[in-house]
Amino acid sequence: MAELVREELHSSVTDPVAASMNFLNEIAGRFPAAISLAAGRPFDEFYAVEDVERYLAAYLGHLRAQGIPEARVRQAILQYGRTNGQLGTMIARMLEVDEDIRVPAESVMVTSGCQEAMIIALRGLCAHPRDVVLAAEPCYVGFTGAARVLGITVVPVPETAQGLRPETVARVAREVRASGRRPRALYVVSNFANPSGVSLSADVRRGLIETAADEDLLILEDDPYGLFGLDDRRSPVLKSLDTGQRVIYLGSFAKSVFPGARVGFLVADQTVVSAAGHRSLLADELSTVKSMITVNTSPIAQAVIGGVLVSCGYSLRSANQEKIAFYRSNLRALLAALERHFSDPAITWNSPSGGFFAVLDAPVRADEKLLERSARDYGVLWTPMSFFYLDGGGSHAIRLSCSALTADQIDEGVRRLAALIADVRS
Amino acid sequence: MAELVREELHSSVTDPVAASMNFLNEIAGRFPAAISLAAGRPFDEFYAVEDVERYLAAYLGHLRAQGIPEARVRQAILQYGRTNGQLGTMIARMLEVDEDIRVPAESVMVTSGCQEAMIIALRGLCAHPRDVVLAAEPCYVGFTGAARVLGITVVPVPETAQGLRPETVARVAREVRASGRRPRALYVVSNFANPSGVSLSADVRRGLIETAADEDLLILEDDPYGLFGLDDRRSPVLKSLDTGQRVIYLGSFAKSVFPGARVGFLVADQTVVSAAGHRSLLADELSTVKSMITVNTSPIAQAVIGGVLVSCGYSLRSANQEKIAFYRSNLRALLAALERHFSDPAITWNSPSGGFFAVLDAPVRADEKLLERSARDYGVLWTPMSFFYLDGGGSHAIRLSCSALTADQIDEGVRRLAALIADVRS
Numbered sequence: 001m002a003e004l005v006r007e008e009l010h011s012s013v014t015d016p017v018a019a020s021m022n023f024l025n026e027i028a029g030r031f032p033a034a035i036s037l038a039a040g041r042p043f044d045e046f047y048a049v050e051d052v053e054r055y056l057a058a059y060l061g062h063l064r065a066q067g068i069p070e071a072r073v074r075q076a077i078l079q080y081g082r083t084n085g086q087l088g089t090m091i092a093r094m095l096e097v098d099e100d101i102r103v104p105a106e107s108v109m110v111t112s113g114c115q116e117a118m119i120i121a122l123r124g125l126c127a128h129p130r131d132v133v134l135a136a137e138p139c140y141v142g143f144t145g146a147a148r149v150l151g152i153t154v155v156p157v158p159e160t161a162q163g164l165r166p167e168t169v170a171r172v173a174r175e176v177r178a179s180g181r182r183p184r185a186l187y188v189v190s191n192f193a194n195p196s197g198v199s200l201s202a203d204v205r206r207g208l209i210e211t212a213a214d215e216d217l218l219i220l221e222d223d224p225y226g227l228f229g230l231d232d233r234r235s236p237v238l239k240s241l242d243t244g245q246r247v248i249y250l251g252s253f254a255k256s257v258f259p260g261a262r263v264g265f266l267v268a269d270q271t272v273v274s275a276a277g278h279r280s281l282l283a284d285e286l287s288t289v290k291s292m293i294t295v296n297t298s299p300i301a302q303a304v305i306g307g308v309l310v311s312c313g314y315s316l317r318s319a320n321q322e323k324i325a326f327y328r329s330n331l332r333a334l335l336a337a338l339e340r341h342f343s344d345p346a347i348t349w350n351s352p353s354g355g356f357f358a359v360l361d362a363p364v365r366a367d368e369k370l371l372e373r374s375a376r377d378y379g380v381l382w383t384p385m386s387f388f389y390l391d392g393g394g395s396h397a398i399r400l401s402c403s404a405l406t407a408d409q410i411d412e413g414v415r416r417l418a419a420l421i422a423d424v425r426s
Numbered sequence: 427m428a429e430l431v432r433e434e435l436h437s438s439v440t441d442p443v444a445a446s447m448n449f450l451n452e453i454a455g456r457f458p459a460a461i462s463l464a465a466g467r468p469f470d471e472f473y474a475v476e477d478v479e480r481y482l483a484a485y486l487g488h489l490r491a492q493g494i495p496e497a498r499v500r501q502a503i504l505q506y507g508r509t510n511g512q513l514g515t516m517i518a519r520m521l522e523v524d525e526d527i528r529v530p531a532e533s534v535m536v537t538s539g540c541q542e543a544m545i546i547a548l549r550g551l552c553a554h555p556r557d558v559v560l561a562a563e564p565c566y567v568g569f570t571g572a573a574r575v576l577g578i579t580v581v582p583v584p585e586t587a588q589g590l591r592p593e594t595v596a597r598v599a600r601e602v603r604a605s606g607r608r609p610r611a612l613y614v615v616s617n618f619a620n621p622s623g624v625s626l627s628a629d630v631r632r633g634l635i636e637t638a639a640d641e642d643l644l645i646l647e648d649d650p651y652g653l654f655g656l657d658d659r660r661s662p663v664l665k666s667l668d669t670g671q672r673v674i675y676l677g678s679f680a681k682s683v684f685p686g687a688r689v690g691f692l693v694a695d696q697t698v699v700s701a702a703g704h705r706s707l708l709a710d711e712l713s714t715v716k717s718m719i720t721v722n723t724s725p726i727a728q729a730v731i732g733g734v735l736v737s738c739g740y741s742l743r744s745a746n747q748e749k750i751a752f753y754r755s756n757l758r759a760l761l762a763a764l765e766r767h768f769s770d771p772a773i774t775w776n777s778p779s780g781g782f783f784a785v786l787d788a789p790v791r792a793d794e795k796l797l798e799r800s801a802r803d804y805g806v807l808w809t810p811m812s813f814f815y816l817d818g819g820g821s822h823a824i825r826l827s828c829s830a831l832t833a834d835q836i837d838e839g840v841r842r843l844a845a846l847i848a849d850v851r852s
Contacts, residue, residue: 123438
């Protein structure tokens with residue numbers, strides 16, 4: 001009987017971050033009644049299963065209204081399709097309406113969720129072991145995970161309360177170069193980051209674009225939470241400021257529509273020049289990588305998302321007013337609950353201006369042992385911030401999510417957390 | 427303005443096989459009236475777009491019939507889901523009914539098409555640069571492409587008219603070991619391979635299982651065409667003979683249902699043992715890799731395939747009788763057309779016992795130049811077999827596909843090809 005040795009499998013299988021996430025899921029499974037301030041998934045009562053059919057029908061209607069023959073409509077849903085997908089025009093239009101991003105439809109690649117967009121961009125850009133990527137730290141585990149699958153080194157750039165400092169990015173890029181490696185890109189979440197909740201200030205946004213040009217970096221901008229600000233003031237996404245084509249934009253419909261489609265996209269409008277002088281679009285070059293990972297994104301899933309875009313006049317911002325109100329109310333409930341239940345001046349938290357997350361700093365070791373005790377004895381789950389650091393860090397910090405709960409649950413969850421921390425400190 | 431240098435992108439972007447495939451697509455685009463004996467896609471008139479809705483409804487009905495509460499049904503379609511997917515039980519049942527494979531549902535991972543199954547299996551198994559995989563050559567380009575994305579070396583094992591010879595596999599495995607590398611797995615298409623059309627004899631199947639044990643290899647068995655034999659005689663798939671758990675089975679619904687779902691799967695029932703003695707299932711270990719590539723497979727797409735499986739009583743073989751008859755008739759038409767239009771004894775072809783492909787050997791250089799001439803002057807497309815060899819080979823051979831044409835088109839296509847070759851030889 002063949003038995004495989006776990007330690008001989010690839011390091012991405014035995015990734016400690018994945019093990020941590022598994023531990024979190026296991027705890028959640030063992031204590032199903034606990035309130036989860038850990039789950040960052042979107043609230044799922046905005047849609048019904050019947051909507052899938054409705055949006056599918058809207059997309060088919062859109063194709064037929066253009067006079068596309070029935071055989072081609074059938075192929076668009078049932079056959080293999082174009083590697084980069086069939087929603088390029090629709091997504092480009094949405095990006096213009098919602099984000100003031102103007103890019104050609106051909107620069108859009110539809111992906112099997114934003115996760116695949118990350119791995120495709122990373123694969124295309126990093127050719128040699130000396131090609132590394134920088135990432136704001138604390139960093140979304142999906143990004144570091146994608147890099148790990150490909151064996152690409154991620155060099156952390158510490159984030160401040162105002163987000164990344166462009167001068168720190170420049171310093172790290174130079175250090176990387178001085179060590180004989182090549183920094184190819186910087187990964188950053190521009191609005192209400194997961195896990196920190198931090199957003200980039202307008203000055204930082206402009207500064208990062210300049211730094212990318214000065215240091216010959218691309219920026220991988222991820223913006224899954226951008227719609228969900230606490231108010232209607234908006235900072236421009238990096239891609240909308242990107243006159244020098246330094247930004248590859250990574251897009252998700254998981255929060256703005258629903259996760260079950262598993263449709264995301266990337267925008268790569270950079271010009272690629274070959275040694276022979278041939279010019280092409282980076283999105284077209286990356287299509288080879290996409291074809292070797294998933295061939296193309298499920299046309300059925302694409303059709304559902306296409307139907308949503310048609311139905312909302314290409315403005316997810318206007319289509320999401322109900323969700324925006326819900327998440328605003330939840331984040332306000334979280335911040336109010338923190339005020340209500342924590343009075344110890346040694347315990348602090350940040351005040352994100354939107355999104356699903358906030359971070360609590362407390363003089364307790366926020367490790368897996370404490371998490372297990374929290375779930376068992378206090379009925380509340382949260383995420384140790386240490387999960388989001390590459391080389392240590394976050395040992396006394398907690399990520400709190402508020403996306404999948406009611407306001408009452410949030411308040412009760414924070415009350416329980418305060419009781420836990422008070423007991424540990426007493 | 428940022429410009430990227432093409433030669434500094436990853437080698438998978440500039441993969442010569444991808445360039446060849448692009449060339450083929452470009453030729454097809456330039457000569458749309460040409461008959462394509464190149465396209466290996468499934469014929470797409472067996473399904474209508476309305477079937478998507480119907481199967482989705484069948485899956486929802488199945489969930490509700492089990493008493494699953496509506497909120498959970500909604501989550502099953504619209505939320506993130508289990509990394510390894512929700513069709514494990516259904517697929518395990520189908521494998522038992524159709525293929526006499528008995529595996530636990532937990533050993534099944536649902537993937538975003540079979541392509542993702544390949545890349546996940548490769549990633550999990552190959553940890554170090556010295557870990558390589560063997561593959562029957564000529565080899566499906568999707569497999570070599572997946573390996574290229576990960577930088578994994580593929581060592582070819584030459585195929586004969588009877589498929590792989592186990593003793594050749596053993597010899598190559600030993601040579602690889604002698605060179606300081608570790609052969610982790612062998613990739614093979616058991617039935618009616620793409621591109622060669624070749625199937626493994628019953629003896630070879632048993633021999634490969636033995637060789638895998640002797641040489642400490644796993645076998646990655648890919649079987650997308652297994653349903654489509656010329657008659658009802660069936661050879662057991664390797665996985666059904668796999669008492670020693672040497673086989674990871676890679677599954678596709680692209681031909682047995684339709685490609686637009688982009689749902690595939692892998693079966694990895696191997697035991698993994700950690701240094702600490704903890705035992706787990708390989709499918710569970712690989713879920714970490716899956717989570718870093720696409721998080722999970724679109725639940726909407728899974729639901730459509732689930733609805734198909736429920737509707738056919740878990741037998742794709744019985745559900746596919748119409749398709750089976752169609753592809754049989756097409757392959758017979760191809761073999762008859764070859765008999766009819768080629769009388770030169772210097773020109774030979776094989777006679778596959780099923781599937782979508784046959785190979786013609788002719789004393790002409792079957793390169794891109796000839797292909798362009800063929801499309802322009804003779805109105806027929808085909809695939810140079812050289813695309814399927816890693817280090818040269820197939821220079822005078824042509825892959826002929828018969829899956830997406832009518833019998834009349836097949837005959838006319840082969841007539842045109844014969845005229846081309848006659849002119850080149852005269």
